[in-house]
Amino acid sequence: MTYEMHFTRRTRVLILAAGLFVLLLYLYLFVPFGAVVTTLQKAELFYILLAIGSLLLSITFYSLTWQCLLHLVSVKVSFLKALQFTWIANFVDVIVPGEAVPGDLSRIYLVSKVSSENAGKVVASVVGHRFLSGLVVFGGFLAGAVYFILKSRPEMFVQAVILIMLTVTLVSLSLMFYLSTRRHATEKLVNWLINLLVRFSHGRWHFDHLRKSAEKMLSAFHDGIATFGQRPKRLILPLIFAIVAWLFDLLIIVLIFFSLGSLGVTIPLSLIVVVYSIGIGLQTAPLGIPAEIGIYEIVMTSVYTLFGVPIAESMLATLFTRAITLLTKLLIGGVAVQWFGLKGFKVSLPPPPD
Numbered sequence: 001m002t003y004e005m006h007f008t009r010r011t012r013v014l015i016l017a018a019g020l021f022v023l024l025l026y027l028y029l030f031v032p033f034g035a036v037v038t039t040l041q042k043a044e045l046f047y048i049l050l051a052i053g054s055l056l057l058s059i060t061f062y063s064l065t066w067q068c069l070l071h072l073v074s075v076k077v078s079f080l081k082a083l084q085f086t087w088i089a090n091f092v093d094v095i096v097p098g099e100a101v102p103g104d105l106s107r108i109y110l111v112s113k114v115s116s117e118n119a120g121k122v123v124a125s126v127v128g129h130r131f132l133s134g135l136v137v138f139g140g141f142l143a144g145a146v147y148f149i150l151k152s153r154p155e156m157f158v159q160a161v162i163l164i165m166l167t168v169t170l171v172s173l174s175l176m177f178y179l180s181t182r183r184h185a186t187e188k189l190v191n192w193l194i195n196l197l198v199r200f201s202h203g204r205w206h207f208d209h210l211r212k213s214a215e216k217m218l219s220a221f222h223d224g225i226a227t228f229g230q231r232p233k234r235l236i237l238p239l240i241f242a243i244v245a246w247l248f249d250l251l252i253i254v255l256i257f258f259s260l261g262s263l264g265v266t267i268p269l270s271l272i273v274v275v276y277s278i279g280i281g282l283q284t285a286p287l288g289i290p291a292e293i294g295i296y297e298i299v300m301t302s303v304y305t306l307f308g309v310p311i312a313e314s315m316l317a318t319l320f321t322r323a324i325t326l327l328t329k330l331l332i333g334g335v336a337v338q339w340f341g342l343k344g345f346k347v348s349l350p351p352p353p354d
Helices: 009-030 031-042 045-072 079-095 101-115 120-154 156-181 183-200 207-230 233-260 270-284 295-306 312-339
Strands: 003-005 347-348
Touching: 045 079, 045 120, 045 207, 045 233, 079 101, 079 312, 101 156, 120 156, 120 207, 120 233, 120 270, 156 183, 156 207, 156 270, 156 295, 183 207, 207 233, 207 347, 233 270, 233 312, 270 295, 295 312
Parallel strands: none
Antiparallel strands: 003 347
């Protein structure tokens, strides 16, 4: 007998409905319908189709980055498998509360299942992938922010928002780097989490097997992370792939604004880089809402408006971007899930002792 922890379909639907309700209320109270209709009439379908193509290329290069890192830790997975598992991870991130975390866990599970390698190596590849991609986003954010502030001279409040987000991104990357390279710190964190589970189970589960498995996984994880440091030249190719993936991902928003006829007229490219980077930080924060529906749209529209973009264009750009990314990830990710024949992602716990 096993005990399974997972979000029920009813729970996910209720949370999603709540997010949609908040979004609709925001649209009704704050977004002028007439201005939205006028802006929408100018939208060009050609650029929207190009944005969809840009998304497909972004995920392709994102998968190539991960595959390179998998090979560096001696986990042999084909590019097609890496691409398929990336699409499945995107699908999971859309439907399961906790953006990014469920998707990363699914990638770790899937590769461990098909490769029979120690999960610690796979975790090292996923963490390395996250760090490398985050480093590229931070570099673009920093360059875009400096150019935007020097060129546009925004208000001090806007500059403060940018500085805070840059600091949060840098702290997150630093913490990830520290935990990945300090074995003792990681072991303390894992032991603390296991002890927390023991406490919450009121002693019914002792997790001795989990503790031993965690020790083996951590050893393989740190060996994998050490491999990246020992072969820095072999990180050049995945870094290039990560930069290309970032460029195509950024290009989605650029093409959306092109479709609205706004880019270069009222919206500088440097501003798009800044707001895009803030959006990435929001998307990777586990807020407990599937795909952050409602929260993401409101925050991104508000940020665009704060930086001087008309509210109608801000809302339409956000909604178009979200529609393209979410629907594509649901469609292709759903096909990838069916192709793999996966029934669900569930975490099993050992039964309590008699």
